[in-house]
Amino acid sequence: MVDVCLLGCGGMMPLPKRALTSLMLRYNGNSIIIDCGEGTQIALKRKGWSPKSVGLMLFTHFHADHISGLPGFLLTMGNAERTEPLLLAGPKGLERVVRSLLIVAPELPFELKFMEFNDDSEFTYEGVRIKAFKVRHNIVCYGYSAEIDRQGKFDPDKAKEAGIPLKYWKILQSGEDVVTEEGVRYTSSIVLGEKRKGIKITYTTDTRPCENIVRYAERSDLFICEGMYGEDEKIEKAKEHKHMTFSEAARMAKDADVKKMWLTHYSPSLVNPKEYMRNVRKIFPESYPGKDGLTEEINYEE
Amino acid sequence: MVDVCLLGCGGMMPLPKRALTSLMLRYNGNSIIIDCGEGTQIALKRKGWSPKSVGLMLFTHFHADHISGLPGFLLTMGNAERTEPLLLAGPKGLERVVRSLLIVAPELPFELKFMEFNDDSEFTYEGVRIKAFKVRHNIVCYGYSAEIDRQGKFDPDKAKEAGIPLKYWKILQSGEDVVTEEGVRYTSSIVLGEKRKGIKITYTTDTRPCENIVRYAERSDLFICEGMYGEDEKIEKAKEHKHMTFSEAARMAKDADVKKMWLTHYSPSLVNPKEYMRNVRKIFPESYPGKDGLTEEINYEE
Numbered sequence: 001m002v003d004v005c006l007l008g009c010g011g012m013m014p015l016p017k018r019a020l021t022s023l024m025l026r027y028n029g030n031s032i033i034i035d036c037g038e039g040t041q042i043a044l045k046r047k048g049w050s051p052k053s054v055g056l057m058l059f060t061h062f063h064a065d066h067i068s069g070l071p072g073f074l075l076t077m078g079n080a081e082r083t084e085p086l087l088l089a090g091p092k093g094l095e096r097v098v099r100s101l102l103i104v105a106p107e108l109p110f111e112l113k114f115m116e117f118n119d120d121s122e123f124t125y126e127g128v129r130i131k132a133f134k135v136r137h138n139i140v141c142y143g144y145s146a147e148i149d150r151q152g153k154f155d156p157d158k159a160k161e162a163g164i165p166l167k168y169w170k171i172l173q174s175g176e177d178v179v180t181e182e183g184v185r186y187t188s189s190i191v192l193g194e195k196r197k198g199i200k201i202t203y204t205t206d207t208r209p210c211e212n213i214v215r216y217a218e219r220s221d222l223f224i225c226e227g228m229y230g231e232d233e234k235i236e237k238a239k240e241h242k243h244m245t246f247s248e249a250a251r252m253a254k255d256a257d258v259k260k261m262w263l264t265h266y267s268p269s270l271v272n273p274k275e276y277m278r279n280v281r282k283i284f285p286e287s288y289p290g291k292d293g294l295t296e297e298i299n300y301e302e
Numbered sequence: 303m304v305d306v307c308l309l310g311c312g313g314m315m316p317l318p319k320r321a322l323t324s325l326m327l328r329y330n331g332n333s334i335i336i337d338c339g340e341g342t343q344i345a346l347k348r349k350g351w352s353p354k355s356v357g358l359m360l361f362t363h364f365h366a367d368h369i370s371g372l373p374g375f376l377l378t379m380g381n382a383e384r385t386e387p388l389l390l391a392g393p394k395g396l397e398r399v400v401r402s403l404l405i406v407a408p409e410l411p412f413e414l415k416f417m418e419f420n421d422d423s424e425f426t427y428e429g430v431r432i433k434a435f436k437v438r439h440n441i442v443c444y445g446y447s448a449e450i451d452r453q454g455k456f457d458p459d460k461a462k463e464a465g466i467p468l469k470y471w472k473i474l475q476s477g478e479d480v481v482t483e484e485g486v487r488y489t490s491s492i493v494l495g496e497k498r499k500g501i502k503i504t505y506t507t508d509t510r511p512c513e514n515i516v517r518y519a520e521r522s523d524l525f526i527c528e529g530m531y532g533e534d535e536k537i538e539k540a541k542e543h544k545h546m547t548f549s550e551a552a553r554m555a556k557d558a559d560v561k562k563m564w565l566t567h568y569s570p571s572l573v574n575p576k577e578y579m580r581n582v583r584k585i586f587p588e589s590y591p592g593k594d595g596l597t598e599e600i601n602y603e604e
Binding site: 012013014015038039041042045062063065067069071075076079097100101103104105 | 315318341348399402403405
């Protein structure tokens with residue numbers, strides 16, 4: 001139902017074999033990208049997904065490794081003859097930062113719209129509810145949840161009981177109400193059961209562990225979390241630079257009761273993230289080391 | 303004597319297998335980079351050369367594919383604990399453009415110095431004479447020549463004739479003058495023959511063919527020239543976008559009487575530059591298709 005791709009898993013600087021951390025979500029013909037560092041457009045091209053459907057770009061914060069690829073990304077969109085407007089959303093100051101970067105790309109053939117957050121925020125983009133929540137870095141930084149609701153189950157017996165003509169069933173089933181030519185109104189709630197668990201994906205990077213992450217990540221199907229350092233001994237370094245160790249990420253995944261966690265935003269000094277997974281899985285068994293291009297299709301629960 | 307590496311050979315946008323056009327020169331422990339698009343730091347890392355010795359960065363113009371990698375490049379230099387100042391040189395407006403891009407990298411641990419050209423210019427950096435010359439693009443754009451002079455040949459007979467003590471020969475041979483403790487002055491011109499041909503490398507991209515290129519590239523050992531299009535039939539497109547076909551580049555190489563030409567800055571639509579070389583070599587036999595990481599050590603003539 002939702003395709004998720006971790007385009008890159010690096011932090012600080014792009015490496016020949018590790019692109020900077022960026023996430024792409026595809027849902028119902030529309031795409032969302034979170035973060036766009038130097039080389040994100042290369043990673044996307046390597047993945048083979050099209051930038052054409054991207055209508056929303058979210059930014060966690062304004063450090064170069066999360067946004068400096070934007071001018072090139074937008075120019076490449078423009079070269080592909082995009083004309084549809086693009087929504088950019090992120091912390092307060094986003095438009096100023098983007099306009100400043102665009103000094104080298106002053107003429108785009110499509111409009112940029114901006115949404116800036118002053119605090120935890122919520123909005124809906126093409127059927128996806130986005131929640132922006134503050135995390136703890138050395139500059140203002142947000143994490144994001146993307147949630148897709150799921151209708152209750154359609155009950156044909158109830159529809160029959162209410163005498164609803166068959167031709168309206170499909171519309172009601174999709175959650176929309178119907179007003180017939182004769183002026184009769186049928187609401188979908190008559191024929192739908194209780195709302196079922198939808199899909200939830202949470203992404204957070206460049207942060208110390210914090211309550212807000214646990215709260216917003218709660219029961220996510222997929223939790224993409226930074227893990228700058230594999231070694232527990234690097235905890236002091238993690239505290240100093242406002243990042244996390246793998247173990248800290250795993251404890252948050254456990255506390256938030258998520259289904260699965262991908263680690264990302266590795267320090268360039270972290271050569272083989274797999275090495276540390278045995279310990280991490282003692283804390284949270286469904287931990288996986290992110291890698292460039294790691295992809296999953298996330299469906300509603302059966 | 304001079305190591306030259308074409309870090310990338312692409313134009314417009316970086317591709318998974320083709321970095322954006324950028325050139326690095328190493329001479330006598332110092333390095334110069336010309337152009338720094340998105341991913342140039344990745345290409346340099348892939349090449350394995352160190353950014354540490356880079357003391358001068360030259361920019362042809364301010365289109366994103368030639369400069370948008372700068373914030374990341376400078377941050378990576380900073381992370382490598384650089385403290386020495388760095389000289390950035392390019393067209394008028396360079397400092398304003400760079401400061402604007404650095405909104406995402408406001409704190410660097412080293413100083414940036416700027417040199418801006420209003421017209422054809424010349425200066426010397428660590429023994430390399432740099433000539434900046436205007437070319438013909440749709441915004442102000444410069445090409446660059448890097449020249450290294452070569453002393454005349456040392457003539458020991460002349461040194462003996464002039465009664466110069468042996469201990470001063472080496473200094474005079476290097477082109478420096480000597481004043482002895484007794485106040486006697488020996489000038490190197492006494493013992494050196496006529497200046498010999500030095501090394502000359504010329505780089506130009508994002509331009510139509512023009513007189514100024516031929517003039518400044520004259521007798522270069524290596525001429526790195528843009529070739530956006532392989533097909534001669536794309537001449538109208540080349541004119542429209544102010545670029546060149548391979549054949550046009552080859553005619554300039556011939557007119558400038560250079561020793562060798564590397565083509566670069568290929569259009570993303572140009573998949574296999576080698577295909578077009580047979581025709582190009584009919585115009586200028588010493589034409590070579592640039593590729594990422596193409597390297598040559600250029601020495602004085604025997």
